[in-house]
Amino acid sequence: MHGWSGKILTVNLTERTTAELILPAEVYQRNIGGKGLCGELLFDHFRYVWDDPRLPLAFMTGPLNNTSSPTSGRMTVMSRSPLTGAVCDASVGGRLGTVLKRAGYDGILVTGRSGDWCGLTINESGVALQSAGHLAGFAISDLHARLTTAPGMQSGAHAMVGPAAENGVRYAAIVFDGHYFAGRGGLGLVMAEKRLKFISVSGTLKTDVFDRNELKLAREEIYRLVAASPVLTGDLGLTNYGTGALYDLMRSRRMMPTNNFRQTYFEPAPSMNAYAYKKRYATKKFGCAGCHILCKKVGERGEIIPEFETMSHFSALVGNADLDAVVAANRVCNETGMDTISAAVALATYAEITGLQMTPEVLLKMLEDIACGRNDGALLGQGALRYARESGRPEVAMVSKGLEFPAYDPRGAYGMALAYATSTRGGCHLRAYPVAHEILRKPVATDRFSLSGKARIIKISEDMNAVVDSLTACKFLFFAASLEEYAKALQGVTGMRTSAQELLKAGERIYYRERIMNARNGFTAADDDIPARFFRESGSSSESLRIDPINRSEFLRERAAYYRIRGLDDQGLPTQEKCRELDLPC
Amino acid sequence: MLKLLHKYQEKLVGHGLCEPGKPLVGGVNDTVIWNRPDPLTAELEAIIAALNINSIIFARPTEPFFSILNYHCRRSDAELVPEDTETRTFLHSIPVARSMAAAEIVPLLRKRKGCVVEGHGVIAFGTVSPEQAFVVFSSIIFSAFVKFFVDYAYARHAGVADMAAAEILPDVLAAYDRFLPAEADADLESGAFTEEDDILRAMARAGQATVDARMVDSFFGNISYFAGDTVYISQTGSSLDELEGCIDACPIDNSASTGITASSELVAHRDIYLAGDSRAILHGHPKFSVIMSMLCFEAACENRGKCHIKCDKQRFVADVPVIPGEVGTGPRGLSNTLPPAVHGRRGAIVYGHGVFTVGKKDFRDAFASLSAIEALCRQTYMRIIAGPVQD
Numbered sequence: 004m005h006g007w008s009g010k011i012l013t014v015n016l017t018e019r020t021t022a023e024l025i026l027p028a029e030v031y032q033r034n035i036g037g038k039g040l041c042g043e044l045l046f047d048h049f050r051y052v053w054d055d056p057r058l059p060l061a062f063m064t065g066p067l068n069n070t071s072s073p074t075s076g077r078m079t080v081m082s083r084s085p086l087t088g089a090v091c092d093a094s095v096g097g098r099l100g101t102v103l104k105r106a107g108y109d110g111i112l113v114t115g116r117s118g119d120w121c122g123l124t125i126n127e128s129g130v131a132l133q134s135a136g137h138l139a140g141f142a143i144s145d146l147h148a149r150l151t152t153a154p155g156m157q158s159g160a161h162a163m164v165g166p167a168a169e170n171g172v173r174y175a176a177i178v179f180d181g182h183y184f185a186g187r188g189g190l191g192l193v194m195a196e197k198r199l200k201f202i203s204v205s206g207t208l209k210t211d212v213f214d215r216n217e218l219k220l221a222r223e224e225i226y227r228l229v230a231a232s233p234v235l236t237g238d239l240g241l242t243n244y245g246t247g248a249l250y251d252l253m254r255s256r257r258m259m260p261t262n263n264f265r266q267t268y269f270e271p272a273p274s275m276n277a278y279a280y281k282k283r284y285a286t287k288k289f290g291c292a293g294c295h296i297l298c299k300k301v302g303e304r305g306e307i308i309p310e311f312e313t314m315s316h317f318s319a320l321v322g323n324a325d326l327d328a329v330v331a332a333n334r335v336c337n338e339t340g341m342d343t344i345s346a347a348v349a350l351a352t353y354a355e356i357t358g359l360q361m362t363p364e365v366l367l368k369m370l371e372d373i374a375c376g377r378n379d380g381a382l383l384g385q386g387a388l389r390y391a392r393e394s395g396r397p398e399v400a401m402v403s404k405g406l407e408f409p410a411y412d413p414r415g416a417y418g419m420a421l422a423y424a425t426s427t428r429g430g431c432h433l434r435a436y437p438v439a440h441e442i443l444r445k446p447v448a449t450d451r452f453s454l455s456g457k458a459r460i461i462k463i464s465e466d467m468n469a470v471v472d473s474l475t476a477c478k479f480l481f482f483a484a485s486l487e488e489y490a491k492a493l494q495g496v497t498g499m500r501t502s503a504q505e506l507l508k509a510g511e512r513i514y515y516r517e518r519i520m521n522a523r524n525g526f527t528a529a530d531d532d533i534p535a536r537f538f539r540e541s542g543s544s545s546e547s548l549r550i551d552p553i554n555r556s557e558f559l560r561e562r563a564a565y566y567r568i569r570g571l572d573d574q575g576l577p578t579q580e581k582c583r584e585l586d587l588p589c
Numbered sequence: 590m591l592k593l594l595h596k597y598q599e600k601l602v603g604h605g606l607c608e609p610g611k612p613l614v615g616g617v618n619d620t621v622i623w624n625r626p627d628p629l630t631a632e633l634e635a636i637i638a639a640l641n642i643n644s645i646i647f648a649r650p651t652e653p654f655f656s657i658l659n660y661h662c663r664r665s666d667a668e669l670v671p672e673d674t675e676t677r678t679f680l681h682s683i684p685v686a687r688s689m690a691a692a693e694i695v696p697l698l699r700k701r702k703g704c705v706v707e708g709h710g711v712i713a714f715g716t717v718s719p720e721q722a723f724v725v726f727s728s729i730i731f732s733a734f735v736k737f738f739v740d741y742a743y744a745r746h747a748g749v750a751d752m753a754a755a756e757i758l759p760d761v762l763a764a765y766d767r768f769l770p771a772e773a774d775a776d777l778e779s780g781a782f783t784e785e786d787d788i789l790r791a792m793a794r795a796g797q798a799t800v801d802a803r804m805v806d807s808f809f810g811n812i813s814y815f816a817g818d819t820v821y822i823s824q825t826g827s828s829l830d831e832l833e834g835c836i837d838a839c840p841i842d843n844s845a846s847t848g849i850t851a852s853s854e855l856v857a858h859r860d861i862y863l864a865g866d867s868r869a870i871l872h873g874h875p876k877f878s879v880i881m882s883m884l885c886f887e888a889a890c891e892n893r894g895k896c897h898i899k900c901d902k903q904r905f906v907a908d909v910p911v912i913p914g915e916v917g918t919g920p921r922g923l924s925n926t927l928p929p930a931v932h933g934r935r936g937a938i939v940y941g942h943g944v945f946t947v948g949k950k951d952f953r954d955a956f957a958s959l960s961a962i963e964a965l966c967r968q969t970y971m972r973i974i975a976g977p978v979q980d
Contacts, residue, residue, distance in 0.1 A: 224681065226919070227677070227678055227915060227916075227919075228678065228679075229919075230915060230916065230917040230918060230919030230922055231678060231853050231915070231916035231917035232853065232917065233825050233849060233850065233851055233852065233853045233855060233917075234825075234849055234850070236917060236918050236919070237849065237851070237853060237855060237856065237917070237918060238843060238855060238856045238859075238918070239839065239843060239846040239847075239848050239849045239851070239855070240849055243843075244846050244849075247846075248846040248849045249846075249849070250846070251845045251846045251847040251849075252846070252847055252849055252850065255847045273845070276845060276846065277846050278843060278844045278845065278846065440717050440718070442850075443849070443850060444824060444825055444826045444827075444850055445825075445826070446716070446717055446721055446826075447715070447717060447718050447720040447721050447724070447826055448718075448720075448824075448826060448827075449717060449718055455590055455618075456590045456593075456616065456618045456643065458618055458619060459617055459618045459619070459643045460643055460716070460717050463641050463642075463643065463716050463717075466641060467716075487681070487700065487701065487702070488681075490700070502699040502700040503699065503700065504639075504640050504641060504698070504699035504700075505699060507641040508641070511641070564618055564619040565619075567619040568618070568619050
């Protein structure tokens with residue numbers, strides 16, 4: 004095969020055995036890689052609860068990893084979420100996807116549970132499990148430093164879990180190469196439950212490319228579109244300001260979640276924007292393997308500059324106007340290895356219920372309590388919904404399927420409301436990312452205050468992003484490029500004849516399979532919803548811009564249309580007919 | 590949705606691209622709806638059913654575009670590959686179908702955003718909005734038009750008698766004259782402007798005038814004004830005839846990134862302002878300016894085929910420089926090539942792309958220069974093809 008190595012490493016931590024799984028070429032072609040392969044391999048095991056040793060944790064690369072295709076350094080991690088019980092996958096950057104291919108594997112499938120903390124090492128000498136008990140309790144930066152100085156691993160790549168995972172935080176992350184997070188839904192806790200502390204990989208193999216000239220032409224087309232994209236490479240775009248470039252825009256559109264989504268406008272925001280970070284920290288850029296956009300930012304003294312969601316939630320959402328506190332809060336989450344979005348929403352929920360003011364001191368203390376599982380932090384570490392339920396105020400948790408909402412208030416972009424509701428992962432902006440067209444005008448602008456026609460747009464976008472996460476490419480690139488160009492890149496790498504629309508069909512199958520997996524675990528239309536607050540309360544209007552509650556009837560009508568388009572019944576459940584069409588077991 | 594379908598039906602007609610009552614515009618959510626009934630909708634719905642799309646446009650373009658498309662179809666096996674910027678960047682190629690049968694068209698639309706159907710018209714689709722289908726439809730027409738005239742001039746220069754093109758040329762030119770407005774003139778406000786409301790109004794009027802003069806297809810082009818320490822610029826993908834609410838105010842020190850949605854040419858506009866004394870910039874895609882930019886008869890040039898990024902000749906149409914440069918900010922981007930070319934001049938033509946003109950205080954001189962450059966380019970082109978065929 005070209006593009007794929009044809010081998011997946013399986014690791015049974017209970018038995019402490021490893022093996023190589025060889026899949027037929029058509030399985031690769033049908034699932035592409037990344038998210039698609041994860042779903043294929045987890046499908047029959049998805050009824051296991053998150054802490055059942057039989058539940059797999061999958062790390063899968065895509066056919067474009069370790070090639071010159073733009074943004075080909077990513078990979079997908081998938082398992083069942085300890086936070087939500089739903090499908091949980093994360094597209095993650097860094098270098099591990101590339102290096103794993105260099106080691107000769109398309110992915111790693113981990114099952115079982117080790118008796119003690121262990122680490123998995125893959126290098127030219129082979130695959131080994133080693134004791135990692137001595138690494139427990141280390142902050143992520145210290146752990147990463149130790150892993151990178153291990154013999155033969157200086158140019159390796161590493162995935163690891165930190166103290167938050169060790170302490171049972173349900174939104175603990177897996178951290179890649181010290182900075183890149185498989186952040187959402189608690190994949191870190193799944194890894195910790197298996198007592199797998201780290202994975203370290205090095206390798207030097209090349210990935211076979213079918214037609215280098217076709218790949219080169221595709222790359223040129225993609226680069227041309229990226230250069231033409233103001234959002235990516237414009238003076239105000241991600242290259243210069245990182246994802247924080249969105250901060251001013253969300254404020255100006257009055258859709259910045261503020262004080263636990265009770266308002267949508269944060270007065271101090273102009274002094275806490277991406278420009279403010281750039282000035283204060285003299286930022287430089289860095290990024291994932293195989294990417295020329297380099298959207299991550301680091302200060303001159305090594306401070307990691309928060310991403311947009313973190314910037315917004317540790318300021319507006321919790322009512323904090325101290326820029327340095329945002330950086331410090333980000334550092335706590337990074338060093339302990341936990342999702343900033345869920346942590347911030349849990350704290351905002353806490354602040355609303357208790358009336359506590361989130362001063363910088365309180366903010367940092369409570370984050371540390373969450374990561375360490377102490378005081379009120381122990382319950383907050385179980386997620387906003389569990390905390391709110393325990394407090395008798397479940398309506399205050401701003402979640403869908405138990406996953407906390409990121410920094411886009413759906414009252415300012417109605418497609419986002421539907422996308423949050425239908426996401427197989429829960430309160431996630433990345434499955435359909437309607438902000439692209441509702442706010443960023445890509446590929447063209449749509450009316451952000453209308454649900455009309457959004458059902459089909461959301462469905463198509465979910466299918467498209469399922470492909471992107473299977474390739475595995477970066478979603479940001481699709482502000483500029485499209486599957487038309489990436490189909491050409493995929494053809495160039497693998498030799499597989501395909502097109503944008505054929506890839507969308509593969510994406511439809513990949514996404515529908517996740518609906519089946521969730522349905523088998525009891526998820527229904529009741530879970531495809533967003534909190535009542537968004538239907539009852541207005542956002543923060545101005546004289547010229549009204550931010551009204553979303554019309555519940557219109558929302559339900561469009562959700563019903565989504566079910567019809569997606570081939571689900573009126574309870575959001577898979578149908579025999581659609582399963583047959585997609586060749587999936589129902 | 591129906592409102593959107595009618596909007597783009599009217600745009601196709603209003604821009605002179607289709608006859609009234611001709612465009613078929615379909616929108617898809619959980620059902621398909623059409624702007625009007627037509628026997629062709631059944632076949633088009635078969636196309637829709639095979640694709641993951643949310644909108645589709647089919648229409649027979651007006652003359653001269655329909656004749657030009659059919660000319661290209663007759664000379665192409667499977668697709669056209671024009672070399673203008675819109676094709677290179679967004680369309681990549683334009684597939685050709687020989688019938689309206691879904692079985693023939695679906696495989697083409699699986700790969701590309703639109704196609705030409707010989708003897709019938711153009712089909713284009715969107716995945717988010719009928720606006721995408723409209724943009725593809727108008728881009729196909731633009732690119733095919735440019736290719737027709739560029740190929741014809743090169744053929745004459747090469748001494749190849751393209752009889753088929755020569756035969757339709759008089760009708761094409763006459764129809765193109767009918768496509769253009771009687772007078773490319775506009776009643777624009779005099780500046781300088783300092784108040785935001787005045788700036789936005791002046792920009793909206795100049796944008797509308799540029800579209801009305803058929804010097805840009807709606808959606809493409811951009812416009813800006815510089816006042817105080819702020820560049821006011823049209824948003825990316827905005828239509829110059831629909832600028833209300835689509836202008837970003839971008840501080841030149843980048844102290845706010847609200848303008849992340851601003852035109853991809855923001856940096857080029859800003860650097861033109863900072864290097865000179867202009868206050869207004871207008872960018873359109875007048876067709877003969879684009880055609881002339883792509884005509885270079887330099888013998889055995891090593892950059893042939895890469896003119897859009899590598900041309901190192903000092904090229905001019907009269908006093909107007911023709912420069913290379915790709916859209917945006919890349920190393921070969923307009924942000925690098927355009928500002929020095931415009932400095933001290935009324936404007937510049939970017940290879941295969943369009944024209945940028947500047948105004949001292951307002952859009953009156955920028956608009957007048959845009960019109961004048963297009964007229965100059967058309968005259969120059971007609972002189973070229975009126976000359977003897979080269980041996």
